[in-house]
Structures are given as C-alpha cells and as structure tokens.
Amino acid sequence: MVGREGRVTGTVGPGLVGEVMVSVRGGAEAFLAHPVSPEETIEVGTVIVVVEYQPPRTVYVARALGS
Template sequence: MVGSTGRVTGRVGPGLVGEVMVHVPGRGGTEAFLAYPAVPGESLSPGTAVVVVEYQPPRTVYVAPLI
C-alpha cells in the first residue's frame, strides 16, 4: 500500500478522519480507506491527489499530497 496513489473524497485534516479512494495494486481497482494527514496539521481538500505514506491494516492510511 505504501506508495500507492489516490484521491481525497472526504476532507483530511487535523481532528478529522477523512476518506480517500486508493488504487490497490493487484486488485485492479480503487478502494475507500480512512485517512489522516502524514504531516500533522496539514489539511487536504476533496479532489486532492495523494500518495500513501503509511498503512495501518485493515483500512487506515496516512497520506501526503502527490507532487
């Protein structure tokens, strides 16, 4: 999962549990994950392209903006 890319579908930010749709390698599609910002205090709006920095099974990821 680390290094996978996706898009924010529910605002990610301080004090929020956001949502992202992430392309899951080997499964041929995208799946929803609960998301937190990889950088404390950072906010990511819906539509922002992101990369998974950390994965905590079963469905939680920490994400950073894709540059």
C-alpha cells in the same frame, strides 16, 4: 499500499478522519485517512500518496508531488 496514489473523497485534516480512494487489486477502494503532517488539511479532489498503512483500512497520506 505504501507509495500508491489515490484521491481524497472526504477532507483529510487535523482532528478529522478523512477518506481516500486508492487503486488496489484492479479497482478502487476507500480507506480512512489521516495527514502525515498533523497540521495539514488536504481538500476533496486532491491527489495523494500513501506514506503509511495500518491494516485493515487506515492510511496516512501526503499530497502527491505536483498537487
């Protein structure tokens, strides 16, 4: 999971549990998402990279380079 790219489908930000879609096992799956930087807000549609994975469905994300 760590290092995979995805796209924000529900705003990720301080005090929010956002949602991202990440490509896994030949498809795309939804994960609950938190920002790696606690003060950062990542808007819907932004390409992200998974920095930390906490099973079963929680990830910590950052904006992908160039996003």
